[in-house]
Amino acid sequence: MDESDDASVDAAADASVDPLADEDVYRVLGPDGRPLPDATVPDLSDDRFRAIYRDMVTTRRFDERAVSLQRQGRMGTYAPCAGQEGSAVGSTHALEERDLISYQYREHGAVVVRDLLAEYLPYWMGHESGTEAIAEGNVFPLNIGIAAHLPHAVGASWAFDLRGEDRVAACHFGDGATSEGDFHEALNFAGVFDTPTLFCCHNNGWAISVPRERQTASATLAAKATAYGFEGVRVDGMDPLASYAVTREAAERARGGGSGRDAGGGSGRGADGETSSGAPPTRPVLVEFVEYRYGAHTTADDPTAYRDDDAVDPWRAIDPIDRMETFLRETGRIDDEGVAAARDRADDVVAEAIDAAEAVEPDPAAMFDHAYADLPPEIRRQRDELLAAVEEHGEGAFDAGE
Ligand SMILES: Cc1ncc(C[n+]2csc(CCOP(=O)(O)OP(=O)(O)O)c2C)c(N)n1
Numbered sequence: 001m002d003e004s005d006d007a008s009v010d011a012a013a014d015a016s017v018d019p020l021a022d023e024d025v026y027r028v029l030g031p032d033g034r035p036l037p038d039a040t041v042p043d044l045s046d047d048r049f050r051a052i053y054r055d056m057v058t059t060r061r062f063d064e065r066a067v068s069l070q071r072q073g074r075m076g077t078y079a080p081c082a083g084q085e086g087s088a089v090g091s092t093h094a095l096e097e098r099d100l101i102s103y104q105y106r107e108h109g110a111v112v113v114r115d116l117l118a119e120y121l122p123y124w125m126g127h128e129s130g131t132e133a134i135a136e137g138n139v140f141p142l143n144i145g146i147a148a149h150l151p152h153a154v155g156a157s158w159a160f161d162l163r164g165e166d167r168v169a170a171c172h173f174g175d176g177a178t179s180e181g182d183f184h185e186a187l188n189f190a191g192v193f194d195t196p197t198l199f200c201c202h203n204n205g206w207a208i209s210v211p212r213e214r215q216t217a218s219a220t221l222a223a224k225a226t227a228y229g230f231e232g233v234r235v236d237g238m239d240p241l242a243s244y245a246v247t248r249e250a251a252e253r254a255r256g257g258g259s260g261r262d263a264g265g266g267s268g269r270g271a272d273g274e275t276s277s278g279a280p281p282t283r284p285v286l287v288e289f290v291e292y293r294y295g296a297h298t299t300a301d302d303p304t305a306y307r308d309d310d311a312v313d314p315w316r317a318i319d320p321i322d323r324m325e326t327f328l329r330e331t332g333r334i335d336d337e338g339v340a341a342a343r344d345r346a347d348d349v350v351a352e353a354i355d356a357a358e359a360v361e362p363d364p365a366a367m368f369d370h371a372y373a374d375l376p377p378e379i380r381r382q383r384d385e386l387l388a389a390v391e392e393h394g395e396g397a398f399d400a401g402e
């Protein structure tokens with residue numbers, strides 16, 4: 001990297017100091033949690049407002065405990081989500097239960113909203129059962145191969161369309177994922193076939209150590225949708241109510257108005273954009289959630305190697321949970337007791353999920369199960385060798401620290 005490269009990275013780091021500098025980012029709540037003067041607060045029940053807060057508090061608690069479990073050797077590598085609860089929780093509340101969620105690996109809030117924490121946590125402890133179980137709640141297995149899940153999410157949502165099902169797929173991924181071929185292929189297909197797909201791009205400033213400014217020369221990530229013929233919107237991902245509102249509207253658009261669809265025939269969009277039945281076409285939407293990752297990329301990462309600790313401070317000042325709490329308090333929807341109850345409940349829900357996950361009995365043979373219908377000879381040999389060793393020495397011999 002030459003000097004000018006260094007200068008541009010420094011400039012980029014400086015530019016990110018004021019998280020509110022971008023005026024084209026949709027917001028409902030101001031930095032202090034009070035609704036902005038011209039904002040439209042989503043028309044939700046008191047219970048729904050409180051549930052959004054409760055689920056963010058639970059997600060934060062889960063995150064703290066997950067990092068701690070990894071540090072104690074009770075869990076594998078984990079991707080922390082602190083700072084990103086508003087987008088995952090707000091956007092998932094905007095969906096219907098029947099809608100599909102497909103995500104990268106950091107949007108734990110979506111799983112909390114779907115009430116699948118106990119089923120999901122085993123994945124992070126190395127049990128494949130964790131990904132199997134969440135399918136029951138219309139959540140696809142998480143995906144570590146960056147952007148590889150986007151074409152699958154498009155395919156699933158296309159299937160919904162072809163079958164005349166009133167469902168959308170919300171596909172979560174990061175800013176780094178937008179540099180992958182799969183991202184472009186998925187968006188292109190979605191644009192051409194009008195699939196009901198919400199592309200939820202979490203612009204958290206970093207792809208491991210690569211800052212957003214080094215990821216793309218595009219002015220915004222939302223702008224990338226323009227090339228594929230559909231809309232991209234930018235929203236404050238640390239504002240749960242804005243995340244809710246934008247996702248809700250995008251989902252309605254993706255559903256093609258939500259009713260009057262071509263049963264069994266897909267959107268059938270003609271050259272004029274009308275469906276054969278006159279119903280509004282389904283449309284994909286790209287939502288860019290502008291937010292920040294407070295912690296390390298994963299528990300295997302040390303962010304001090306590439307960013308200053310104080311770079312996080314301006315973002316912590318607009319913390320999604322603090323803002324939502326202020327909003328609820330000032331509108332009389334929660335008091336000290338309600339806040340304490342949400343925190344106690346989060347402690348309990350997370351503790352129960354950990355107990356359940358730690359009670360899962362590992363099956364060493366399961367790791368060979370899912371890649372091949374018929375195991376190739378070399379893999380079969382490895383499996384047989386492992387099982388023979390377990391038989392001979394007992395499972396305890398393979399436990400950590402033995
Ligand atoms: C295809 C592929 N290339 C590289 C990696 C290594 N990798 C893991 S996470 C990551 C960064 C992803 O950044 P982003 O999409 O912004 O998501 P974030 O981690 O910030 O949530 C990379 C490059 C990978 N997992 N898959």
Ligand SMILES: [Mg+2]
Nearest residue numbers: 174175206207
């Ligand atoms: Mg990122």
